Amino acid sequence: MNEVYEFLKECGTYYIATQEGGQPRVRPFGTVNIFEGKLYIQTGKVKNVARQIALNPKTEICAFNGKEWIRVAATLVLDDRLEAQQSMLDAYPSLQGRYRAGDGNNQVYYLKGAEAVFSSFAAGPRTVKF
Numbered sequence: 001m002n003e004v005y006e007f008l009k010e011c012g013t014y015y016i017a018t019q020e021g022g023q024p025r026v027r028p029f030g031t032v033n034i035f036e037g038k039l040y041i042q043t044g045k046v047k048n049v050a051r052q053i054a055l056n057p058k059t060e061i062c063a064f065n066g067k068e069w070i071r072v073a074a075t076l077v078l079d080d081r082l083e084a085q086q087s088m089l090d091a092y093p094s095l096q097g098r099y100r101a102g103d104g105n106n107q108v109y110y111l112k113g114a115e116a117v118f119s120s121f122a123a124g125p126r127t128v129k130f
Contacts, residue, residue, distance in 0.1 A: 001039050001130035004116045007063065007070050008032045014063035016041070018052035025052060029061075031095070035087040038110035039130070040079070042088045042095070045105045053078075053109065068120035074111035084108045 008014050009032055017026045027049060031042040041061075043049050053059065053076050061072040079085075085101035088108050099106035111130075119125045 001034070001037075001114070001128075003128060004070065004072060004114070004130070005032055005034055005039055007065065007118070008061070011063040011065050014061050016049070017060045017062070018049055019056050019058075020048070020052050025049070031088060031092055033088045033091045033108075035084050035108075035110075039114065040084065040088060040108050040110050041076070042085075042092070042099075042106070042108045044099065045107050050107055057109075067122075068118055070116055070118050072111065072114055072116040074114035076109040077112045079108050079110055084110075 013028050013030050014032070015026050016029050017024055019025065025048070029041060029043070033040045033042070057076045059074060059076050061074070063070050082101045085106045085108050089096050089099060089101060089106070114130050116128045117125050
């Protein structure tokens with residue numbers, strides 16, 4: 001999990017895929033945090049992505065660092081606890097102008113049953129699970 005966190009953090013931007021009525025939806029994300037031994041992402045409840053995750057929490061994340069790429073398949077689990085929300089806000093102070101812990105809009109999710117595949121053109125794929 002730490003390796004996945006470091007990879008996503010290094011990339012800065014990763015892409016998350018959800019589904020809406022059978023149509024894949026992909027958008028850029030930039031938040032990733034470790035809290036209580038779990039990997040978290042964050043979004044706003046008012047965004048379409050939050051509604052899509054609520055309907056189908058299975059997702060896939062993809063990122064490329066210029067040499068290798070990662071695909072992470074997981075189920076996103078909403079964590080409503082203020083401590084989890086605040087941990088994300090502490091990791092990303094720039095979010096504090098738009099979100100607050102317990103504001104009803106700030107949503108954090110941890111990845112459950114995650115399988116990450118690291119790939120490159122120079123080597124075969126390598127899989128980690130957490």
